[in-house]
Amino acid sequence: MSHRPFKQRLYPLFARVGHALASDRRLELLDLLAQSPRHVEALAAETEMSVASVSQHLQVLRNAHLVETEREGTKVRYRLAGDDVLQLWLSLRSVAERRLAEVAQLTREFAVEGVGEAEVSRDDLQALIDQGKIMLIDVRPRLEFDNGHLPGAVSMPADELPGRLETLPKRRRIVAYCRGTYCLFADEAVALLRREGFDAVRLDGGWPEWVAEGRAAE
Amino acid sequence: MSHRPFKQRLYPLFARVGHALASDRRLELLDLLAQSPRHVEALAAETEMSVASVSQHLQVLRNAHLVETEREGTKVRYRLAGDDVLQLWLSLRSVAERRLAEVAQLTREFAVEGVGEAEVSRDDLQALIDQGKIMLIDVRPRLEFDNGHLPGAVSMPADELPGRLETLPKRRRIVAYCRGTYCLFADEAVALLRREGFDAVRLDGGWPEWVAEGRAAE
DNA sequence: CAATTGATCAATAAATCTATTGACAACTAG
DNA sequence: CTAGTTGTCAATAGATTTATTGATCAATTG
Numbered sequence: 200m201s202h203r204p205f206k207q208r209l210y211p212l213f214a215r216v217g218h219a220l221a222s223d224r225r226l227e228l229l230d231l232l233a234q235s236p237r238h239v240e241a242l243a244a245e246t247e248m249s250v251a252s253v254s255q256h257l258q259v260l261r262n263a264h265l266v267e268t269e270r271e272g273t274k275v276r277y278r279l280a281g282d283d284v285l286q287l288w289l290s291l292r293s294v295a296e297r298r299l300a301e302v303a304q305l306t307r308e309f310a311v312e313g314v315g316e317a318e319v320s321r322d323d324l325q326a327l328i329d330q331g332k333i334m335l336i337d338v339r340p341r342l343e344f345d346n347g348h349l350p351g352a353v354s355m356p357a358d359e360l361p362g363r364l365e366t367l368p369k370r371r372r373i374v375a376y377c378r379g380t381y382c383l384f385a386d387e388a389v390a391l392l393r394r395e396g397f398d399a400v401r402l403d404g405g406w407p408e409w410v411a412e413g414r415a416a417e
Numbered sequence: 418m419s420h421r422p423f424k425q426r427l428y429p430l431f432a433r434v435g436h437a438l439a440s441d442r443r444l445e446l447l448d449l450l451a452q453s454p455r456h457v458e459a460l461a462a463e464t465e466m467s468v469a470s471v472s473q474h475l476q477v478l479r480n481a482h483l484v485e486t487e488r489e490g491t492k493v494r495y496r497l498a499g500d501d502v503l504q505l506w507l508s509l510r511s512v513a514e515r516r517l518a519e520v521a522q523l524t525r526e527f528a529v530e531g532v533g534e535a536e537v538s539r540d541d542l543q544a545l546i547d548q549g550k551i552m553l554i555d556v557r558p559r560l561e562f563d564n565g566h567l568p569g570a571v572s573m574p575a576d577e578l579p580g581r582l583e584t585l586p587k588r589r590r591i592v593a594y595c596r597g598t599y600c601l602f603a604d605e606a607v608a609l610l611r612r613e614g615f616d617a618v619r620l621d622g623g624w625p626e627w628v629a630e631g632r633a634a635e
Numbered sequence: 636c637a638a639t640t641g642a643t644c645a646a647t648a649a650a651t652c653t654a655t656t657g658a659c660a661a662c663t664a665g
Numbered sequence: 666c667t668a669g670t671t672g673t674c675a676a677t678a679g680a681t682t683t684a685t686t687g688a689t690c691a692a693t694t695g
Contacts (some may be wrong), residue, residue: 225435457671
C-alpha cells in the first residue's frame with residue numbers, strides 16, 4: 200500500500216536529469232548547444248576546457264538524454280535533444296535570475312557602457328521589420344547564424360562589425376541581438392554603433408528565447 | 418574582450434539551482450512542497466528520512482532560494498519560493514518523462530489494475546463541473562486539500578474513501594485527482610470505486626499541473 | 636597500410652556530497 | 666525557570682564527482 204518502492208525508483212530517474220544540470224561547466228555547454236549544434240573541439244575551445252573534460256561532461260548530458268550525437272566523418276556533432284530541453288534550461292535560468300540577487304548584481308557589474316536603457320521587445324520586433332523601419336543584425340558567430348536566425352536578420356559577427364560599419368544604414372534604426380539575455384555581444388555592438396553615430400538598440404533576449412517561444416525562424 | 422570572467426561567475430550561480438535539483442531526495446521534498454507547505458517533521462515522516470537529513474536537504478534548497486521558511490511556534494514551515502519554481506520542477510519532470518524510457522517503463526510496472534484507460538483532461542473538466550454531470554473528489558491528505566484544491570472538489574482522502582462509499586453518487590460519474598501524474602492515489606481510488614460499481618475516472622495530472630497552468634483554484 | 640585527426644576511455648588524486656550521530660538552539664507550556 | 670518539542674548544526678566516514686594525464690579507438694588521408 201505504500202508507494203515507497205515506486206518513488207524509490209522514480210525519483211532517481213528525475214535526479215539523473217537534475218544531476219546533469221548541477222555543474223557550471225555542463226550548463227555552459229548546454230547554453231552553447233542552445234545556439235547551434237557543435238563539435239566537441241569547438242565546445243572545448245569556446246569554454247576553455249580540455250577536450251577530454253568536455254567529452255566527459257557531454258557523456259553526463261547524454262546519459263540524461265539532454266543532448267544527442269551524430270558522427271560526421273572524424274568529428275562528432277552534439278546537439279540539444281529537443282525543445283523541451285531548451286525550455287528546461289531557460290526555466291532554470293529564469294528561476295536563478297529571479298531568486299538569486301547575485302545574478303542581477305553580476306550583470307550590473309559587467310554591464311557594457313554606452314548601451315542605453317532602451318530595448319526592443321520580441322513582441323514588437325516583427326511589426327518593426329514588416330514596416331521596414333529597422334535593420335536587424337545578428338552579431339553571433341556565423342556558424343550559429345547559419346544554423347538558424349531571426350527572420351530578416353543579417354549576419355554581422357561581433358568581430359567583423361568594426362570593419363563593416365559603412366554597410367550599415369545611418370538613417371534606419373539598427374536592432375542587434377545575440378545569444379540571449381546574458382550574452383554581451385549585442386551590448387558591445389550597440390555601444391560601438393552608438394559611438395559611431397548610429398541609432399542602435401538591442402533586442403530583449405536572443406536566439407534561444409525567440410525559439411523557445413515558438414516564433415518563426417529561418 | 419573575452420567574456421570569460423563574466424561567465425566564470427555567472428554559471429556557478431545557475432549551477433547552484435541545478436545542484437539543488439541533483440538529488441532524488443531533494444526532488445521528492447520539492448514535489449511534496451508543490452502540494453502544500455509543510456513542517457520538517459511531516460516531510461521526514463512522508464519521505465521516510467531522518468529529520469536531520471531532511472533539514473540538511475532543505476538547507477540546500479533554501480540556499481538555491483527554491484524554498485522559503487516561516488517559523489510557527491516551535492515548528493518551521495517550508496514552502497516553494499514561487500510558481501516559477503513549480504514550473505522548473507514540472508519542466509524537469511517533463512524532460513525526464515519524454516527522454517528517459519525508464520520512466521514510462523516504471524509507470525507501466527507499477528500501474529494500478531482496474532483503472533481503465535479513460536482520463537478526463539484538465540481542459541474538459543471545467544465544463545463537466547459546470548454541467549453538474551460529475552462529482553470531483555480530491556483524494557490527497559486533508560492538509561493538502563486545505564492548502565488549495567480544484568474548484569468544486571470535495572475532500573475524500575484515500576484512506577477514508579473505503580468508509581465513505583455511501584456518500585458517493587451511483588448515477589453521476591466520479592472524477593478523482595491527487596498529487597499529479599506520478600501519484601498513485603487517484604488510480605487506486607478509481608480502481609476501488611469501479612470494483613464497487615461506481616462510474617469513476619481519473620483526471621489527467623493533479624493539483625500541481627493545474628496550478629502551473631494558472632487555472633482557477635480554491 | 637601507416638599516419639593523422641578527433642573523440643572517448645581508464646586511472647587517479649583532490650574536492651565535494653551524503654547520511655548518521657549526537658550536541659545544541661529556539662520556542663512553548665506548565 | 667524547567668522540561669519537552671522541533672529543528673539546526675558540527676563532525677565524520679563513505680561514496681561520488683571532478684580535472685588531468687596518457688592510452689586507445691574510429692574515421693579519414695596520404
